[in-house]
Amino acid sequence: MPINKVEKIWMNGALVNWDDAKVHVLTHAMHYGSSWFEGIRCYETKRGSAIFRHDAHLQRLIESAKMYRSAVPYTIKQLQEAVKETIRVNGMKSCYIRPLAYRGYGEVGVFPLGCPVEVMIAVWNWGAYLGSEALDRGIDVCVSSWNRPAPNTLPTMSKAGGNYLSSQLIKMEAVADGYAEGIALDTAGYISEGSGENIFIVRDGIVYTPPLISAILPGITRSSVFKLMESARIRIVEGLIPREMLYIADEVFFTGTAAEITPIRSVDKMNVGDGKPGPVTKKLQEMFYDVVRNGNDTYQWLDFVYD
Ligand SMILES: Cc1ncc(COP(=O)(O)O)c(C=O)c1O
Known part of the structure; x- marks a missing residue:
């Protein structure tokens, strides 16, 4: 499914332009799969835009990383605020939310602990995943x-x-x-x-x-x-x-x-x-x-x- 580009992506605490949200080719996760992510939906309900089970998803993100001896450098509360800020700055009513924590640029080799854990959050419009029918x-x-x-x-x-x-x-x-x-x-x-x-x-x-x-x-x-x-x-x-x-x-x-x-x-x-x-x-x-x-x-x- 194609990604519908929006304006900003949250990267390590800052909102950056969509086209500038880039990483180095020696990012550890690209070579060794060392990343952890979530897929979350924000729905346009009759009572306003709402993120479904937001805290449960972010908790799973932190636990997914923990199983790999990796600490996400933000609390659930900070991540929750960052997700909301990303939705608001892009003016989304409903969207798919993709937070990702990954071992970044630092060292090459399977031992990952010399590479920083970085975090990004992207949002975009997304309909029914397996087709509308x-x-x-x-x-x-x-x-x-x-x-x-x-x-x-x-x-x-x-x-x-x-x-x-x-x-x-x-x-x-x-x-x-x-x-x-x-x-x-x-x-x-x-x-x-x-x-x-x-x-x-x-x-x-x-x-x-x-x-x-x-x-x-x-x-x-x-x-x-x-x-x-x-x-x-x-x-x-x-x-x-x-x-x-x-x-x-x-x-x-x-x-x-x-x-x-x-x-x-x-x-x-x-x-x-x-x-x-x-x-x-x-x-x-x-x-x-x-x-x-x-x-x-x-x-x-x-x-x-x-x-
Ligand atoms: C392999 C796998 N199983 C199950 C699920 C369903 O999980 P959830 O309901 O948290 O989206 C997902 C989606 O994230 C998945 O990738």
């Missing part, structure tokens, strides 16, 4: 031939730049084969997640989702959907899921900041249910949009930008 009609996906990383290799709880080489392989293979997205299994063969989404499966009124040990990113939309299900008294089971559950499910859907709640209408060319988004998916979408579109902040998830 995806949210209403669902998408066609496949099971990927690529597995997610094995435990004790790369920590998948960290939203680290390097992890997204795995995501790129999953996504490129899926697109090359004519699918919108791929579902990766973990190294034991259980369902893990999409290239940039967590997955949920509905069968006989019960919702199943893989646990953290299935090499998933602990998604913030995932945890929000847990909360929505609790409110709607929908039973959720977090546990290892065999691949074949995808083929006999009543409903399957993805969650993610980019994907929001996206129904899956077929897996490996087999229809999910009757090939249309089902009632549980639709109910959760409705509850989610009540927060981010109507601005009904039942769960204290919204951080209003222009208050």
Whole structure:
């Protein structure tokens, strides 16, 4: 998806012109994947522009870096202010927000601690990640031939730049084969997640989702959907899921900041249910949009930008 350029980007405490937001070619992260990032959305709700689960995202950013012995040199509060300042200075009503912390220019070699941790925040306009029809009609996906990383290799709880080489392989293979997205299994063969989404499966009124040990990113939309299900008294089971559950499910859907709640209408060319988004998916979408579109902040998830 192309980036829609705006005026300013926040870099290490200063707002710089979009075209001047550059780094040196010997930036450590470019060579060794040593970066940590977030994808956050700011919604134009009926009560004003609001950032969805702002503190949870920034906390994950700090924790993603911590797993790599790296400290983001700003507090959550400072980052929160910086995000809001970047949105305001660019006059955005709604946008996608990309904070990134990375090991910068300093030394070359895999030992990263001689390189400073730098931070940038960019915002731009972004619509539905998987296409505008995806949210209403669902998408066609496949099971990927690529597995997610094995435990004790790369920590998948960290939203680290390097992890997204795995995501790129999953996504490129899926697109090359004519699918919108791929579902990766973990190294034991259980369902893990999409290239940039967590997955949920509905069968006989019960919702199943893989646990953290299935090499998933602990998604913030995932945890929000847990909360929505609790409110709607929908039973959720977090546990290892065999691949074949995808083929006999009543409903399957993805969650993610980019994907929001996206129904899956077929897996490996087999229809999910009757090939249309089902009632549980639709109910959760409705509850989610009540927060981010109507601005009904039942769960204290919204951080209003222009208050
Ligand atoms: C690999 C991966 N899994 C899951 C997710 C969903 O996470 P969230 O809901 O926090 O956006 C993302 C998106 O950030 C992701 O990149």
